[in-house]
Amino acid sequence: MSKEDDKGNTGGWKEFFWNPRTHEVMGRTASSWGLILLFYLVFYTFLAGMFALTMYVMLLTLNDYQPTWQDRLAIPGMMIRPKGQALEIIYNIDQTESWDTYVQKLNSFLGPYNDSLQALNNDVCPPDQFYVQEDSGEVRNNPKRSCQFNRTMLGECSGLGATSAERTFGYENGQPCVFIKLNRVIGMLPGKSQSPYVTCGAKKEDSDSIGEIAYFPTNGSFNLMYYPYYGSRSQVNYSQPLVAVKFLNITYNMDVNVECKINSDTITELSERDKFAGRVSFRLRINKND
Ligand SMILES: *[C@@H]1O[C@H](CO)[C@@H](O)[C@H](O)[C@H]1NC(C)=O
Ligand SMILES: *[C@@H]1O[C@H](CO)[C@@H](O)[C@H](O)[C@H]1NC(C)=O
Ligand SMILES: *[C@@H]1O[C@H](CO)[C@@H](O)[C@H](O)[C@H]1NC(C)=O
Ligand SMILES: *[C@@H]1O[C@H](CO)[C@@H](O)[C@H](O)[C@H]1NC(C)=O
Ligand SMILES: *[C@@H]1O[C@H](CO)[C@@H](O)[C@H](O)[C@H]1NC(C)=O
Numbered sequence: 001m002s003k004e005d006d007k008g009n010t011g012g013w014k015e016f017f018w019n020p021r022t023h024e025v026m027g028r029t030a031s032s033w034g035l036i037l038l039f040y041l042v043f044y045t046f047l048a049g050m051f052a053l054t055m056y057v058m059l060l061t062l063n064d065y066q067p068t069w070q071d072r073l074a075i076p077g078m079m080i081r082p083k084g085q086a087l088e089i090i091y092n093i094d095q096t097e098s099w100d101t102y103v104q105k106l107n108s109f110l111g112p113y114n115d116s117l118q119a120l121n122n123d124v125c126p127p128d129q130f131y132v133q134e135d136s137g138e139v140r141n142n143p144k145r146s147c148q149f150n151r152t153m154l155g156e157c158s159g160l161g162a163t164s165a166e167r168t169f170g171y172e173n174g175q176p177c178v179f180i181k182l183n184r185v186i187g188m189l190p191g192k193s194q195s196p197y198v199t200c201g202a203k204k205e206d207s208d209s210i211g212e213i214a215y216f217p218t219n220g221s222f223n224l225m226y227y228p229y230y231g232s233r234s235q236v237n238y239s240q241p242l243v244a245v246k247f248l249n250i251t252y253n254m255d256v257n258v259e260c261k262i263n264s265d266t267i268t269e270l271s272e273r274d275k276f277a278g279r280v281s282f283r284l285r286i287n288k289n290d
Contacts, residue, residue, distance in 0.1 A: 065140070065234050066186055075278035076188065078198075078262060081109050081179040088283035089178065091171065093252075099171040106169050106179070107159060113151040113239060121237040122148040125225040130189060132228065146238040147225045155216040157244030170246055174286050180243045180260055182222055186231045189266070190222065196264035197221035198243040203257040203281075210256050211249030220245070222262075252288040257281065 018025060025033065062068060080087060082105040091099040111117075125131050125147035133144045151158050156166055157177035165173040180198055182190070190196045198220040202210035217223075226241040250256055261279035 065142070066231050075262070076183040076185045076190075077277065078180055078182055078260065078280040080260075080280055080282055081181070082106055086283075087281065088285070089176065090283070090285040090287075092287040092289070093172070093174050094287075094289045096172075099168070099176075102171055102176075103159075103168045106177075109179070110151055110154075110159060113149055113154075113242070115150045115152055118148040118150050118239065122146045122239060124148055127223055127225055128193075128195060129224055130227055131225045133230065140234075142234055143236060144230050144234045146235050147223075149226065149239040149241050153217045154242065154244045156214070157216045157246055174250070174252065174288065175246055175248050176284075176286070177216075177244045177246045178258075178282070178284070180245060180280065181240050182262060184229050184240060187228050189227055190262070191224055191227075191264045191266055194265050195219075195221040195224045196262050198245065198260055199263060200245050200258055200260040203259060206254075206256045206258075209251035209254055210258065211247060211251065214246040214248055216244040216246070247284065250284065250286060252286050254285065256284045258284050 016026060023029060028036075082089065082102045089102065091102065093099075123145045131145075131147055133141050135141045151160065154177075157169060157179070159167055159169050161167060165175070169177040171177075182196075198215065200210075200213055201207070220243045222241045222243065226239075229235065229238060232238065245260065259279060259281045
């Protein structure tokens with residue numbers, strides 16, 4: 001009995017794949033299969049078309065010169081140079097190799113700010129006012145020019161002075177320069193009539209050890225003429241303005257936690273919520289063998 005059943009079963013399976021009586025493959029005739037294939041072909045072609053059309057329309061709305069969505073941070077972040085893995089500058093005055101890389105990094109960082117290059121690439125702009133170069137409607141006012149930020153404006157922190165201490169940005173004689181930049185935000189106007197400026201101080205417990213600080217350019221300000229920034233595609237030669245902070249009398253052989261922040265007449269109060277907005281903190285430690 002079981003033998004007979006088996007035979008019947010296998011016969012059923014075979015018939016399912018190919019039924020010679022009705023000429024059906026897997027329960028459908030050739031024309032039925034054809035219709036199904038045709039249906040899916042049309043269906044997927046339609047989907048692909050929809051996708052391409054949507055993509056095309058979306059790309060049309062994108063602007064090559066400016067991101068459609070930018071974060072609405074009222075206050076941009078700040079960053080220091082030289083910068084390693086962590087935000088700290090630690091070296092020993094008596095060990096040249098401990099500060100030599102800082103000097104090398106700063107020299108290559110400041111290379112593009114050389115006066116000769118700035119004169120070649122950028123404009124001398126009227127100071128203390130925005131350098132506005134708006135597009136008129138759909139007509140792009142491109143390429144947009146940028147303002148000169150000369151390396152010599154960094155004074156004793158330019159790394160160009162006559163003395164060896166100046167050429168090592170003060171690292172050699174324990175009066176190091178740290179450079180501060182404000183993150184770029186397209187279209188940002190970081191002040192009204194007064195240029196925003198940087199001030200640095202020590203965290204409370206280190207306030208006796210930070211010593212006097214000098215700022216370059218004068219007042220530690222980011223001049224208004226470097227704003228607004230129109231994006232790297234529009235302003236190809238843009239030189240981000242810098243503020244150099246020189247520590248003149250910092251206490252040796254101890255950690256000093258420094259915090260620098262931006263002051264602006266459009267920023268009333270630094271938000272406590274975002275601890276990176278408009279400020280940067282770093283650890284500075286200069287060791288000296290007795
Ligand atoms: C910038 O000037 C310094 C000193 O004159 C020079 O050593 C350096 O090669 C220059 N950098 C560039 C990028 O021109
Ligand atoms: C920058 O340096 C160049 C070359 O020395 C000079 O012609 C130009 O006036 C300087 N620009 C500013 C803004 O000081
Ligand atoms: C950028 O600098 C180059 C010279 O290096 C200059 O020929 C060009 O006109 C500048 N472009 C703009 C938009 O300032
Ligand atoms: C520095 O600040 C003082 C007072 O705020 C101002 O009178 C002076 O013009 C500023 N100097 C520069 C170069 O911005
Ligand atoms: C440097 O700082 C020390 C205290 O850390 C102070 O006694 C000294 O007078 C300062 N020197 C100058 C030139 O300000």
